[in-house]
């Protein structure tokens with residue numbers, strides 16, 4: 001039996017979703033071969049079968065554009081984004097993806113793009129993050145333990161970009177009676193956080209806007225895997241500074257920019273990857289924090305915050321402290337017992 005006969009026979013028993021997945025699998029193999037042969041247009045053309053099965057799916061086209069751009073096929077990626085536009089992709093998404101594909105680095109993405117992306121991906125978020133070995137919540141725990149924050153406390157805690165609440169198990173016990181507030185731009189992510197239960201208050205808003213933030217002061221502010229959607233940091237760091245109690249802690253992760261290369265080498269200290277997520281240099285993060293009145297109390301290099309394909313995504317896990325007063329946790333209370 002020939003290969004094509006096998007395919008036809010096999011397809012007959014498949015649901016449309018299974019057939020699409022099978023076509024994607026076939027295209028992925030042919031794509032790698034075409035890329036290895038240096039045939040970038042050919043690498044795009046192998047997806048025609050898949051596109052034909054999903055004629056209106058602009059998201060598939062724009063996602064594929066980021067993959068092509070990641071392999072240096074910029075023209076082909078831009079062509080795909082044009083096709084996504086013709087199918088009705090939102091302008092805010094296209095702007096961000098085009099900038100990423102061209103190696104530009106706007107200081108901020110359009111918030112509509114971020115909101116739409118997370119609204120669309122909310123239901124699959126937890127499963128997807130588990131499948132890429134997401135270590136954000138574990139990293140927050142590690143950083144809190146490194147600062148000797150007690151496992152249970154009554155801190156006033158603010159979880160910025162709280163998403164579906166994956167950090168909740170690490171924050172709720174520390175918030176105790178102090179209260180735990182979550183803020184996120186995506187209503188769909190917040191709906192799932194609400195369903196998870198455990199936040200005292202959830203608010204929809206942009207954490208770079210003072211008017212969208214709750215009233216402080218907070219002893220602890222967290223932001224796990226949120227600054228991938230920020231280029232510049234200073235403005236938001238200044239807002240966080242103002243929300244913190246004296247000596248309050250702000251703990252966040254930043255996807256690390258590779259050293260020594262990339263368009264940011266002598267540039268702004270951040271870069272937008274073809275995936276449309278930002279990376280930051282630690283020196284830049286520290287300088288932005290200092291300008292906002294925050295000092296770096298601890299900076300850890302995390303080898304893998306998650307996987308992106310086969311690649312480990314390295315990150316900076318950083319604890320900042322608002323200047324003034326005694327530190328949170330047991331380390332500065334004189335007797336070391338955490339009371």
Ligand SMILES: C[S@@+](CC[C@H](N)C(=O)[O-])C[C@H]1O[C@@H](n2cnc3c(N)ncnc32)[C@H](O)[C@@H]1O
Nearest residue numbers: 118136161162163166184185186206207224229
């Ligand atoms: C990768 S998820 C991480 C969610 C959560 N912190 C976790 O560790 O699972 C990033 C979240 O940040 C939110 N986000 C990104 N930019 C934001 C902004 N400017 N204001 C509020 N939320 C934002 C997104 O909506 C999304 O829920």
